[in-house]
Amino acid sequence: MSDGRRTRTQVCIIGSGPAGLLLGQLLHRAGVDAVILERRSKQYVLGRIRAGVLERTTVDLLERAGCAGRAHSEGLIHAGVNLAFDGSLHRLDLAAGSGGKTVLVYGQTEVTRDLMAAREAEGLITHYAAEDVEPQDFDGARPFVTFTEGGVRRRIDCDVIAGCDGYHGVSRASVPPDAIRTFQRDYPFGWMGLLADAPPVEEELIYAAHAHGFALCSMRSPTRSRYYVQCPVEDRVEDWPDDRFWDELRRRLPEDVARRVETAPSIEKSIAPLRSFVAEPLRFGRLFLCGDAAHIVPPTGAKGLNLAASDVHYLVEALSGFFLEGDAEALDRYSTRALARVWKAERFSWWFTSLMHRFPEDGAFDRRIRRAELDYLVGSEAAAAAFSENYVGLPF
Numbered sequence: 001m002s003d004g005r006r007t008r009t010q011v012c013i014i015g016s017g018p019a020g021l022l023l024g025q026l027l028h029r030a031g032v033d034a035v036i037l038e039r040r041s042k043q044y045v046l047g048r049i050r051a052g053v054l055e056r057t058t059v060d061l062l063e064r065a066g067c068a069g070r071a072h073s074e075g076l077i078h079a080g081v082n083l084a085f086d087g088s089l090h091r092l093d094l095a096a097g098s099g100g101k102t103v104l105v106y107g108q109t110e111v112t113r114d115l116m117a118a119r120e121a122e123g124l125i126t127h128y129a130a131e132d133v134e135p136q137d138f139d140g141a142r143p144f145v146t147f148t149e150g151g152v153r154r155r156i157d158c159d160v161i162a163g164c165d166g167y168h169g170v171s172r173a174s175v176p177p178d179a180i181r182t183f184q185r186d187y188p189f190g191w192m193g194l195l196a197d198a199p200p201v202e203e204e205l206i207y208a209a210h211a212h213g214f215a216l217c218s219m220r221s222p223t224r225s226r227y228y229v230q231c232p233v234e235d236r237v238e239d240w241p242d243d244r245f246w247d248e249l250r251r252r253l254p255e256d257v258a259r260r261v262e263t264a265p266s267i268e269k270s271i272a273p274l275r276s277f278v279a280e281p282l283r284f285g286r287l288f289l290c291g292d293a294a295h296i297v298p299p300t301g302a303k304g305l306n307l308a309a310s311d312v313h314y315l316v317e318a319l320s321g322f323f324l325e326g327d328a329e330a331l332d333r334y335s336t337r338a339l340a341r342v343w344k345a346e347r348f349s350w351w352f353t354s355l356m357h358r359f360p361e362d363g364a365f366d367r368r369i370r371r372a373e374l375d376y377l378v379g380s381e382a383a384a385a386a387f388s389e390n391y392v393g394l395p396f
């Protein structure tokens with residue numbers, strides 16, 4: 001580029017979501033150079049309301065990236081979650097079931113904000129509004145990425161391309177179809193989410209199973225709540241005025257909880273489809289898929305963001321081995337190691353989604369089986385411990 005912009009880096013990262021930003025930060029700390037190309041504006045990326053629960057391993061990675069300060073000062077430590085069904089609330093003690101582990105309630109938006117601030121403070125390069133990004137020649141040893149910025153077609157040469165561009169990104173779409181296998185399950189419902197400046201109804205999260213459908217009571221702070229209700233997959237946000245949402249949420253909660261729900265005008269509403277998805281493998285020559293570009297989980301198990309961090313952990317190890325120790329075989333290990341943890345999180349997310357939601361084809365037998373599973377889960381220390389160790393996050 002004639003204007004003095006960078007034309008070369010070691011790792012070209014596509015996508016400035018949690019995966020791309022965390023990868024960029026940890027590579028920098030390891031002494032590996034990386035440039036990020038992001039399709040959207042910084043404001044657009046920060047405007048997306050998504051995950052809310054961080055596993056300990058994710059917080060550890062933020063600490064390694066030098067970005068955990070606000071998460072520790074503003075995040076909420078949770079040692080339990082509640083299940084609600086048949087009019088009652090049942091607390092599952094996460095810490096007791098996982099040898100003392102807890103989760104941190106801290107919004108993905110804030111994680112993204114902290115990672116962006118750290119990247120800017122260290123003068124690291126992110127090209128926002130990078131259009132028509134194309135990963136090229138990644139089946140050889142000299143890959144490069146082209147993109148359009150300000151109407152000018154540009155090129156960055158690199159040694160490795162990290163596809164951190166989410167489910168709808170260009171990276172996975174650039175892989176030859178015969179080189180990749182995908183596994184997918186689409187659920188016959190979505191989640192209608194609402195954010196409001198109202199105190200959370202309960203100190204810890206509530207996952208509610210009800211004849212009318214699933215509901216989740218979460219939060220972002222002691223004064224900001226995040227709620228979800230299961231909705232038909234074809235619903236649109238305009239089908240859900242605030243009053244309808246609050247009525248449906250309260251209908252799906254135990255009466256004593258419903259009475260305590262404090263409402264306020266929504267400051268954000270969105271509908272997310274639910275799917276389970278995994279691509280295999282995660283490496284294609286010098287192109288590596290990471291985060292939602294590689295897999296999707298239904299948000300019931302609060303695993304999406306945490307799996308992105310998990311992939312970054314394994315990818316940083318592989319790239320550090322390659323760039324700093326000349327260990328080309330380190331690149332070979334990424335896919336197998338990352339996928340082993342991905343599939344365990346896919347299983348838990350699928351199981352918890354299947355347990356807590358109403359399916360159109362449900363019959364009387366299905367409802368009895370779900371009730372028996374819930375009774376077993378809240379009545380057995382072994383079952384609760386199995387839930388807890390998955391919910392707080394399995395070790396790397």
Ligand code: FAS
Pocket residue numbers: 014015016017018019020037038039040045049050051052053108130133164165166167168169170171270271272273290291292293299301302303304305306308
């Ligand atoms: P992301 O999708 O966050 O980031 C990918 C980035 O790549 C985006 O900024 C995108 O603009 C950019 N990009 C895409 N194509 C590009 C291209 N061609 N060129 C350049 N850049 C490109 N997880 C939970 O745990 N709990 C939840 O409640 C939850 N709710 C969700 C709701 C929705 C609507 C969605 C879509 C996801 C939700 N998730 C949730 C999962 C979510 O948190 C993801 O797991 C997390 O964002 C993964 O981070 P990334 O892999 O970085 O992908």
Ligand code: PHB
Pocket residue numbers: 050051052053205216218219226299300301302303
């Ligand atoms: C959220 O707070 O957005 C959230 C929490 C737990 C989940 C899903 C979403 O399982």
